[in-house]
Amino acid sequence: MAEYKPIRKVVSGNYAAAYAVKHARVEVVAAYPITPQTSIIEKIAEFIANGEVENLEYVPVESEHSAMAACIGASAAGARVFTATSAQGLALMHEMLHWASGARLPVVMVDVNRAMAPPWSVWDDQTDSLAQRDTGWMQFYAENNQEVYDGVLMAFKIAETVNLPAMVVESAFILSHTYDVVEMIPQELVDEFLPPRKPLYDLTNFEKPFSIGALGTPADYYEFRYKIQRAMEKAKEVIHEVGKEFGERFGRDYSQMIELYRTEDADFVFMGMGSLMGTVKQAVDVLRDEGYKVGAAKVRWFRPFPKEELYELAKNVEGIAVLDRNYSFGMEGILFTEAKGALYNTNAKPIMKNYIVGLGGRDFTVSDVRKIAENMRAIIEKGELDVEVDWYHLKR
């Protein structure tokens, strides 16, 4: 194994994604530009134009639906495939997302989290990706540009091991257009970590022809659904192994699906996903200095959902403040529903409260986390909730 000397570059989250695509030796990219995703595919196009990548076919398409359709075709043929999108574009892909997962194709996509319209918005919000919860795609939420880069590389390895597609999610502008130092991995070490894809079936074997995704009658459909769920369960083990291997090779450990930050001995924790959690971690440090016993639990993988890790955390805390930068109308924040549901049949029953924060790019700061901490402390002392779902920023 060659010695690991990281290459440090100052890049935006989007460029971090594009570099990861290059280093993963992706063979086909089919994508349609949509703000704030555009600079990912522009950078990839630039790599091709400059001859910096070999054997990478860029398929310009007329919509996101076609982008995903092209990815599915290329992936079925055995290629390593990538696309990227945002918000309305992801929604337009929705139907095709099922085709990718149902046919068990390990397409990897970056979704730049952006609020759904109307009102028209290009700012950060997780509702777009979380609305794809039931499509059979794995979902990784990146906190910073480094995690975008690492996430894309790991996503290919995990996806190609369990034969399910994966989404790496980064925040609009907060990550996509903000520059930060990213440690990149030399090509030959990426190659060792991520060998060429071995497709589940060889569609190019003309001696033994078959078709993918054709009719499944009631006699067979059910079993294929179960297999997707089984692959999701297996993905938890694979995520652990790949995350651990990544840590051993490159020094950043991703073996845990929920990253715990100062949670040992914490009375209550803030739970959330994505770039939001960078602010929360910083706030935890400040609050700890102020005498609060608090920690942060960053959910890295939303699908498969880390039920077991959540249970281990929930056993040891009195309260969980779930921060949702998303909303399921008629109910509550989506992570909140998931987390509560996962714990219902366990004996871990911390007080859980849902804070709806940052929708449509609304700023969320350390002082917001402090206000939430004050509120959580009061709730825990009293032993009962004031409200279950708190529209935290609402102008009242």
Next chain:
Amino acid sequence: MNTLFGERKEGATKIVLKSVDEYPEAPVTLGTTLTNFTGDWRTFIPVIDDSKCVKCYICWKFCPEPAIFIREDGYVGVDYDYCKGCGICANECPTNAITMEKEEK
């Protein structure tokens, strides 16, 4: 099975999968149409009366599955492994030589 238009490959047996572990990981068709019999979708079965048949082969042309074949004597036969019982042949036959009857299973 020999027909005027060639020979159907022998060895075609329907694949029946009994446990989830026997299934392929992805929903690939379990073989080609050679082993994927559409015949078991059928409720009604076409019955051909040779005495009314004028060998026009309209039924052969219209059958959406390759289920109608032309026998060596020039009349038509039905490959019941593939006939899904849609009744198109009976509908199209100009001499009403084909009737659809409920199949006993």
